[in-house]
Amino acid sequence: MSHIQLDDLRKRFGDVEAVRGIDLEIEKGEFLVLVGPSGCGKSTTLRMLAGLEDISEGELRIADERVNGVAPKNRNVAMVFQNYALYPHMTAAENMKFGMKSAGDYGDDEIERRLDRAADILDIPELMERKPGELSGGERQRVAIGRALVREPEVFLLDEPLSNLDAKLRVQMRAELLKLHQELQTTTVYVTHDQTEAMTLGDRVAVLDAGQLQQVAEPQELYDFPANRFVAEFIGNPAMNLVPVDVVEDGGEVRAEHEGFSVGLPDQAGLDDAVGQSAHFGIRPEDVSLAGNLPADAPTHEITVSVTEPLGESLLMHCDVGGDEIQVKAEPRAEIRPGDDIEVGFDEERLHLFDQSGDAVYHSTSATPKTSEAPLTE
Ligand SMILES: Nc1ncnc2c1ncn2[C@@H]1O[C@H](COP(=O)(O)OP(=O)(O)OP(=O)(O)O)[C@@H](O)[C@H]1O
Numbered sequence: 335m336s337h338i339q340l341d342d343l344r345k346r347f348g349d350v351e352a353v354r355g356i357d358l359e360i361e362k363g364e365f366l367v368l369v370g371p372s373g374c375g376k377s378t379t380l381r382m383l384a385g386l387e388d389i390s391e392g393e394l395r396i397a398d399e400r401v402n403g404v405a406p407k408n409r410n411v412a413m414v415f416q417n418y419a420l421y422p423h424m425t426a427a428e429n430m431k432f433g434m435k436s437a438g439d440y441g442d443d444e445i446e447r448r449l450d451r452a453a454d455i456l457d458i459p460e461l462m463e464r465k466p467g468e469l470s471g472g473e474r475q476r477v478a479i480g481r482a483l484v485r486e487p488e489v490f491l492l493d494e495p496l497s498n499l500d501a502k503l504r505v506q507m508r509a510e511l512l513k514l515h516q517e518l519q520t521t522t523v524y525v526t527h528d529q530t531e532a533m534t535l536g537d538r539v540a541v542l543d544a545g546q547l548q549q550v551a552e553p554q555e556l557y558d559f560p561a562n563r564f565v566a567e568f569i570g571n572p573a574m575n576l577v578p579v580d581v582v583e584d585g586g587e588v589r590a591e592h593e594g595f596s597v598g599l600p601d602q603a604g605l606d607d608a609v610g611q612s613a614h615f616g617i618r619p620e621d622v623s624l625a626g627n628l629p630a631d632a633p634t635h636e637i638t639v640s641v642t643e644p645l646g647e648s649l650l651m652h653c654d655v656g657g658d659e660i661q662v663k664a665e666p667r668a669e670i671r672p673g674d675d676i677e678v679g680f681d682e683e684r685l686h687l688f689d690q691s692g693d694a695v696y697h698s699t700s701a702t703p704k705t706s707e708a709p710l711t712e
């Protein structure tokens with residue numbers, strides 16, 4: 335039995351349909367990340383789970399109980415907001431206790447016990463008497479999480495809780511959230527627009543665009559088997575290269591033909607359907623190699639480097655191939671300058687094709703997708 339079940343969940347604000355029919359089952363103890371661009375309906379979905387937003391249509395079940403009209407305080411969920419929403423005139427301890435006190439269901443001893451435990455877990459006992467104005471962003475963030483922890487809820491809902499922190503602290507808090515989840519095993523729904531955060535935190539990741547789920551899968555699965563162009567471009571940084579090609583059969587071999595290259599496609603599911611069609615060919619910047627790193631007989635293609643960006647751990651190159659731009663990741667100290675013509679090869683286990691509607695029709699990898707939401711099982 336899944337812990338949280340969304341069944342064709344919809345939300346309309348007047349004429350705007352912010353959430354357009356989401357079906358999703360979240361397992362008990364799972365860390366599910368809801369990711370997508372700004373305005374795609376992430377917060378609205380989370381707020382419906384919390385009970386802060388009415389559900390326009392569809393059904394929401396938590397622990398097998400329909401909770402559509404149930405008030406937030408009766409759902410046994412705790413939410414952490416992006417802006418922390420701490421009371422400025424209260425100390426950290428008072429902020430964390432406030433919800434328990436106003437609920438009136440807890441004795442003083444119980445409140446103190448929970449407060450001490452949450453402060454210990456988050457390593458903030460020494461901050462308890464300070465007010466939010468006397469705390470750093472990261473410390474405020476912990477207090478906000480602490481306020482959710484003391485409720486000892488069945489479900490944590492977190493809305494971009496790290497987005498106000500600087501890059502270094504974000505990475506640190508990410509690891510702490512993972513540790514916390516390993517310890518408590520509380521079912522968690524975590525909203526972010528940051529694909530790195532999604533990939534690193536999620537047991538599974540649900541990708542949302544324009545109020546609709548695009549794909550739900552484990553992180554590596556999303557990366558290896560994107561269901562459509564949106565997911566292919568959203569997951570992974572820099573984004574997957576996509577260029578228009580014709581898929582043709584040539585002497586028993588199927589090839590993707592482009593102005594600037596022609597690539598043989600290993601036989602895998604979906605390939606037959608692609609033959610004779612125009613499609614978008616996808617390859618990630620890290621799956622393109624300089625010819626020097628490839629076996630002598632590997633097929634290569636000539637591309638022209640237009641811009642180089644040293645990233646420290648790699649050299650990112652923007653290149654022209656037959657009038658289209660692709661990005662290529664090379665080793666950091668490669669002696670390559672803008673204007674150079676270079677030979678590259680594509681990793682033949684990492685090729686993707688997307689049809690005119692944007693759906694994935696082919697992935698060249700010989701591995702098989704694990705989840706039922708993967709594109710090739712339809
Ligand atoms: N109270 C409201 N009234 C009208 N429209 C709203 C309201 N709340 C949200 N919307 C609209 O619903 C859509 C989804 O908003 P939502 O806040 O869920 O997006 P989001 O994915 O959380 O974006 P972000 O990453 O920017 O936080 C947006 O188009 C937004 O303008």
Ligand SMILES: [Mg+2]
Pocket residue numbers: 376377378
């Ligand atoms: Mg939001």
